[in-house]
Amino acid sequence: MLHWLRHYRRAMLPGDISAGVVVAMMMIPQGMAYALVAGLPPVAGIYASIVPPVLYALFGTSRTQSVGPMAIVSLMTASSLAPLAAAGTPLYATLAAQLALLSGLVLLACGMLRIGFIANFFSRPVMSGFTIGSSIVIALGQLPALLGASLPALHLPSAILGLGSLVILLAARSLLAPQLRRIGVGSVVADIGAKLVPMAVVLGATVLVPVLGLEGLGVRTTGTVPAGLPVFHLAASFGHWQPLLQPALLIGFMIFLISMSGAQTLALKRAEKLHSNYELIGLGAANVGSALSGGFPVTGSISRSAVNFAAGANTQLASLITAALLALALVAPTGWLALLPLPALAATIIVAVLGMLDTTTLRTAWRYDRVDAAALLATAAGVLALGVEAGVVVGVALSMGALIWRASRPHIAVLGRIPGTEHFRNVERYSAETAAGLLLLRVDAGLFFGNVEAVNERIEDELAARPDTRHLVLVLSAVNAIDTSALFALAELNTMLRTRGIGLHLAEVKGPVLDRLKQSALLDELNGKLFLSTAMAWDALSPNARTH
Amino acid sequence: MLHWLRHYRRAMLPGDISAGVVVAMMMIPQGMAYALVAGLPPVAGIYASIVPPVLYALFGTSRTQSVGPMAIVSLMTASSLAPLAAAGTPLYATLAAQLALLSGLVLLACGMLRIGFIANFFSRPVMSGFTIGSSIVIALGQLPALLGASLPALHLPSAILGLGSLVILLAARSLLAPQLRRIGVGSVVADIGAKLVPMAVVLGATVLVPVLGLEGLGVRTTGTVPAGLPVFHLAASFGHWQPLLQPALLIGFMIFLISMSGAQTLALKRAEKLHSNYELIGLGAANVGSALSGGFPVTGSISRSAVNFAAGANTQLASLITAALLALALVAPTGWLALLPLPALAATIIVAVLGMLDTTTLRTAWRYDRVDAAALLATAAGVLALGVEAGVVVGVALSMGALIWRASRPHIAVLGRIPGTEHFRNVERYSAETAAGLLLLRVDAGLFFGNVEAVNERIEDELAARPDTRHLVLVLSAVNAIDTSALFALAELNTMLRTRGIGLHLAEVKGPVLDRLKQSALLDELNGKLFLSTAMAWDALSPNARTH
The missing domain is CATH 3.30.750.24 (STAS domain)
Structure with missing residues (x-):
């Protein structure tokens, strides 16, 4: 606990500050966007980015993990709550917090029981298939918001704004970093610059709203964001403990898997050691904290953590700085946040999840081991056909199935x-x-x-x-x-x-x-x-x- | 298909005839008793012992497997149907047949897909734990019938008959075979003699019913057994395909596991080779046949198959002879079957499942590998606490859990x-x-x-x-x-x-x-x-x- 703080050296500070600032600028649009994916008001995404990383910094073991809202966990939250309440209602927000609480308690219990080995139930190809399936579900789910209407009908001003944002984001993703490098910007800075484009696009689109009178044209915006810090309270609906238990088990499992797979990659780069049981406790505490501060289920995000790492984060101080900056953003006037146009936010979500559509694992598995490739494709198909929750079960079944199938033909x-x-x-x-x-x-x-x-x-x-x-x-x-x-x-x-x-x-x-x-x-x-x-x-x- | 018939030799006939007769005498009380466990009228157990073994003989690969009603599968049938219909109603009987049909189709599909390796998802300790848990559930479930009333109240004449039968059966089980051997009877004959005691006890108790006027005293009997062969027909309730699908998957899986574990032991003794994919097809056909002839889910019974084997069965002709004798029993006057007292039948069930309470696996695992011993005990506890269907899922989860746990600490x-x-x-x-x-x-x-x-x-x-x-x-x-x-x-x-x-x-x-x-x-x-x-x-x- 706080091992990093006891060994803190002054030389680590500049890196932590720069990473903290960069991630905060990435977190504002991302947190709000993933709150929308979870079916919640955008401010919940900011709330979920303040207390959870502080608690993770206290109990977790990764130094560069950025804990907060994450696309797949938000999708799982939405699909778990859909049968229980309508998105946008106070009950829905209560249940989202309750789901975070239960998931957090599940994670804490697993940590106390020291059963971190449960992360080993998912093979890497199956995880890749799960991510691909979830990304497609999320991207498809954002199409109506991107185009401003229910398909096939679309709302022209919204669609122009959404598709315009999408084109800028996609162009920036493939062109900006190489161009910056060509004009002499260091490659790390160029990559980080490219990661801040979503913030710039959202800000630009927000400026356009009053300038062009887009609200009058029917473009939807996030609406009033309440100013001030989240209030600590336990929101819970006592009739819903039981129906939330199974979703909490599945979400807790995926919170752990997603966080560990990202953190391991980064830990390997710095020869750090993760302790899976402490990770369970860190993530459990973060989710309990999210529940108590108006948030929803959170986890470590590999894309954000990679930016944090690249921007120089040496310790969890970077995440604390990010959290402090987000808290400041809520204390400062938040009127402008009300004008964020939803089509532009939808575009940032689509581009973010397209980045998760990685085919490297599929291509490698296809060449190396067709059984693993088949398991990957079947998991992706399972998520698309049966939904993201059933997809978790399908993934475990296919990991184990491939294992037993292979075992059943020994050499x-x-x-x-x-x-x-x-x-x-x-x-x-x-x-x-x-x-x-x-x-x-x-x-x-x-x-x-x-x-x-x-x-x-x-x-x-x-x-x-x-x-x-x-x-x-x-x-x-x-x-x-x-x-x-x-x-x-x-x-x-x-x-x-x-x-x-x-x-x-x-x-x-x-x-x-x-x-x-x-x-x-x-x-x-x-x-x-x-x-x-x-x-x-x-x-x-x-x-x-x-x-x- | 019918490989055994093409290579039939005359010398095999005496063994097949003696085994066919012995198993038929064992099957009459057992079939009726397991029909009661499944919540069905006793005659359904006889029906389920005629067509299924014939179809298994056509498609299966074990030469000595005795396919028909089996305690655990009957328990799973009862627990699957309990939420859908009341035992004893026509709908219940229809759903039992429909469950056999669906289970049979699941097995046939698995056989066609050649996925016999699914039998490898259960470790042996977990199978032992599942059997122990199920045996206890079945034995406890028979106590009311044994004592003639709902606990704690009991009906004295019924209780005397039930407990008396139980004592005779238990005494015979531990004393009869050794005594027979002592007076010079060959040990195989002595063991087979001991297996026919249930038939003798049930017959003796049936004779007592009219002699002592037990019906007048309130002792319950099986009631009228319709004479005549089962009529081929497809009974199905179209609104129940969907709720029966998951039970059919679990029951199909256990039908295959239970049958394979018994058949493998016998095949090993004779250096026969089983083909798991043909076994799936044989068991699938048997269950479809059971569904079409008024039965319920069936499988190979290790205890009955062992008697078949010991009594000299050389080929599936023994099972065909058993089926023919049971068909004859239905064509002959069946009036006397109506007088079979339920307390005596309950006693035969309890003694049969006590025989499944084998602790060898637990003791071996305890010495050899505590993780396996823990998985065994946890599976038994899972069946007792959560029911037999959830127990299957718990069993697979624990088999895999022990595997991954062990893998997570490589040497x-x-x-x-x-x-x-x-x-x-x-x-x-x-x-x-x-x-x-x-x-x-x-x-x-x-x-x-x-x-x-x-x-x-x-x-x-x-x-x-x-x-x-x-x-x-x-x-x-x-x-x-x-x-x-x-x-x-x-x-x-x-x-x-x-x-x-x-x-x-x-x-x-x-x-x-x-x-x-x-x-x-x-x-x-x-x-x-x-x-x-x-x-x-x-x-x-x-x-x-x-x-x-």
Whole structure:
């Protein structure tokens, strides 16, 4: 807790200040925009950017993580609350805070129980598919606001403003940083400059509203933003604890996954160490804080954290400075915020989520492992077809499905001896000799419930193909673990082979695996021997060897 | 299909006939009893024992599997239908058949899609916990019928009959087979004799009903059993497809798991080979057949199949004989079946499920692997606390949870050289020498999304403990696979180490792993080299070696 503060050095200050200012300028439009995605008034997004990062700075372990509203979590908030209340009503805002509270409590509980390993239930391809699906859902959801009307009808002044903002943002994204670099701006500064374009576009569009009288033309704006800091209070609807519980579990899980995947990338760059259990507590505290200060579920945002990092953030002081600046913005006159045109905000959201449509993972997986590529595409399709909440469940199911599917086809080799040596190799890859009545099988996978059946089937096939087999030697050099299911399977295999008059032998059992097997009855009951090496098994069991 | 019939030999006939007769005598009370567990009239249990085994014999692959009503599947049927209709009503019977139809279609679809690997989602300890929890739920559910009333009040004549039957059954179970053996009966015959005690007890109790006038005393009986064969028809309520879909998925999954776990044990004893995809189709056809002939969801029963096997069944002809005998029983006068007293049937159910309360798996897991033991107990508790349907989900979650938890703590060793040799061993276990600036790490697990974070953390820890490290060598001799998530993690590790001026090298990469890595950009971008052996890496990278 506050480890970074105890080791603070003065040299860290300039970087923290510049990052704090830059992120604050990025946060104002982004926070308001993501509040809109969550179905809330824009000011809630500012509220959710003040207290949460302060609490995360107290309890979290990443030094550069920027905690606050985030597109996917806002989408999940909206889709969780949609069946319970109408967006824009006081009940909806209450439930959003209550959802943050419950998600925060879920995260705190997971942190106290030290079950940070739950982040490992999502494979990276599945996470990528989830992000792609969510981005598309968010972008499609912003089309009406961008065009100022319900599709297919559109409101021309709104559409011009929205599409104009979109074109400027897209052009800036692809052209500004290279142009700045070409005129001699350092590449870090150029990149940061490009990140501030959304703020500039929103400000420009806001100026246009009174200048061109856009409100009179029917362009919608954010409307009055209440001045002053958020008031601490616990808003909760007591009839809604139960229906919010499942959404809170799913959102809490995604808050943790999204935050960890971003923070890990940054931590790796600076050789920092994250502690997943403290991250759970930091994110839990941040969400409880968001709930108590008029906010909604928040998490670490990879895009904002990357800007924070690039702009020089050395410690969480940068986030504290951002929070202080946002608080100042609320204390200062907020009248101008009321004029922010919604089509321009929608354009910033669309451009932000388009940036999340990364196809690198898909392309890599496609070349490297089609099962992972299929899981990625299926997760994206699941989010699009079934919604973002079901998408989380689909993602876990597909991560596990790909794992078990792969496990269900383990690599197993029949070994033979390279003549004149003590080396044993796959008879299909090498010209190796086998001995009559002796079958050597090497299983290249840990033995567990996911592959015991496949291993059994393969053994049965090999025995059927060699009816004269008298000794089966399982070479366990590649077996890192044997779980209880596999232990039972081995015991049953042993019994079966005994009744068929075939010896079951184990060779090259690894130390930790052997230590564990000694806790079971298998070794005592083994209808055969334990050999240190395959060569020893060969010498003892092959009839040729015996006759020499 | 019918492979067994094409290879039928006359010598198989006596065994098939004796098994067919024995199982039919076991099936009559069991089928009726499990129909009661499912909330259906007893005759439905006989119906569900005629057509399903015939269809399974046509499409399934196990030669000795006895398909029909089974306790856990009946419990799941009852708990799925409870919210939709009242037991005993025509709608309830219709929905039971519809559930069998949907479950059958789910199984057929899984078979056509060839996804038999889904059986691998349950670990053996979790299956044991699920069975224990379900057995307790079933036994408790039979107490009112056993005692003839709602607890705590009981109906004395019923209770005497029920408890009396229970005592006889329990005594027979533990004493009869040993006594028979002692007087010289062969042990197989003695065991089969003991299995027929339920039929004898039910018959004896049925005789007592008219003799003692028990009906007049208020003892409940099965009531009129309609004579005649089941009529083929499709009963379905069109408003109930949707609410039955999720139960059908869960029941279909458990039908497959329960049947496979029993069939595998028997197949192993005879060196038969099961094909999981054909099993899905056989069980699917059996359930569709059950639905069309007035039955309810059915599966292979391990206890009945074991009797079938022990009584000499050589092929599915035994099951066909059983089905024919049950059909005959329905064509013969069925008046006497109406007098079967429910307390005696409840006693047979309780004794049957007590036989499923096997603690061997728990005791083995407790000694061998506490995580598996905890998963077993938690699954049993989940079934008791949340119900049998939620228990399936809990079981899958715990199987996967134990897997990911274990994966999240991979065994990683820092290697050193055994002086004067080319052998490298864990420095914590052996006195081995290390070289300045060179860190050799051996990861004893396949690299995948479940452990990449733990591996990263460990690498970071080891580098932090050795700030002078210039070269990190990952020794991958125990790595059987690297998935896409781990590929990305290695690429990021490579980038990070490059910026810190540390080389990343790979040694002893297995053939299949290397083949796959060549499909990625990792090897081209590697900030270091690929070494065939750890000794070669040592020679190239250790400063000592270089000076020689």
